């Protein structure tokens with residue numbers, strides 16, 4: 001099914017997209033449309049030409065229809081300020097099936113970009129990648145209180161990028177129309193995703209009342225994807241490759257440097273179903289409680305070929321069944337009660353950055369050619385060898401507060417502890433007895449690492465767990481204070 005007919009079909013579509021863009025380049029000027037109310041937004045979403053840009057001024061937009069963006073190759077739809085929380089597109093409600101429309105924005109054209117805005121309160125999906133939506137980019141978008149999967153793909157989507165996004169749920173999903181029950185909830189759900197990159201996203205508390213899918217879930221002939229540096233907290237499943245209900249394989253995909261926290265009642269931290277040639281390298285996947293599902297913090301199911309689990313910290317166990325008993329290797333992972341919760345900066349809230357107590361993890365990873373960074377995007381190894389799990393302790397150098405940036409906040413930590421005994425989190429960056437000028441030198445030499453990464457969104461911050469906040473801090477743009485809804 002993924003053979004020549006698929007190639008042919010996609011060749012035609014790619015050529016069509018290129019032709020449209022070529023027309024733009026040949027002289028039809030791409031326009032920018034600045035919109036300030038919902039009427040203008042909906043008008044230009046329909047009326048814009050390929051290659052145009054729609055800039056949405058700060059405000060709340062109470063939508064009256066779905067934005068179905070067909071024949072819009074190369075169009076960019078973005079918030080004006082760079083801050084996702086400044087521009088909110090609000091649907092009729094995550095539990096409201098009666099409004100006559102159910103979705104936020106459809107990528108029904110190739111090469112589109114959506115960024116710097118929030119999409120909330122839709123009954124089905126916030127963002128829908130339609131089959132023609134190849135090479136689309138979703139960047140710095142918040143999806144909040146969405147009744148089904150927040151970001152949904154229709155088979156196939158090629159070369160898409162989903163980054164810096166926050167998927168969040170603060171309300172209970174209730175049962176609704178047939179086929180849209182309360183267990184049809186998830187974060188990212190892509191079928192047949194090919195060569196897609198999913199990184200630096202946060203999914204938090206995305207759940208149905210009685211079930212749901214992954215915070216990040218790719219399946220059904222997905223291949224050659226990279227899923228890295230994401231944080232998934234309190235979702236029904238954390239990160240899933242493949243679906244227990246479909247033997248169509250997910251292949252040649254790497255999952256690395258992610259933090260996953262499985263909370264009580266949720267099923268699974270990380271799942272691999274019908275995969276071939278996939279890798280899970282240097283993730284930290286933890287169950288918050290030693291409950292009935294502790295044994296399947298990592299779940300392997302269905303026919304499995306050449307799955308490698310290497311250098312992961314798994315506070316929990318691996319359960320393999322129904323064909324998943326063979327076809328995979330576990331190498332240099334730390335499992336179950338071999339993990340001490342004191343190793344983590346804030347275990348309960350999913351901040352799995354390592355503390356100096358994690359001596360069994362620090363400098364104990366195997367060197368892998370595919371893992372040269374950590375969850376902070378900072379270099380590995382620090383010290384003689386890389387560390388097991390998603391975080392490299394001591395990288396970036398000088399980052400006392402573990403936010404992935406080296407800046408004045410870290411200087412403040414250092415100066416508060418100057419001439420005192422202390423650990424990394426106190427500004428003792430060289431691991432000797434004292435916080436002193438030697439540590440200042442470490443900080444100053446790496447000053448500016450992660451710079452250009454925007455500062456946090458304070459209002460959002462209050463609603464999300466510290467690990468999510470830490471990782472979002474270096475990704476998302478500043479915003480003025482705003483009431484969250």
Ligand SMILES: [Ca+2]
Pocket residue numbers: 362363381382383384385386387392393
């Ligand atoms: Ca190291």
Ligand SMILES: [Ca+2]
Pocket residue numbers: 374375376378391392393394395396
């Ligand atoms: Ca680090």
Ligand SMILES: [Ca+2]
Pocket residue numbers: 398399400401402403404405406407409410
């Ligand atoms: Ca820092």
Ligand SMILES: [Ca+2]
Pocket residue numbers: 427428429430431432433434435436438439
């Ligand atoms: Ca020192």
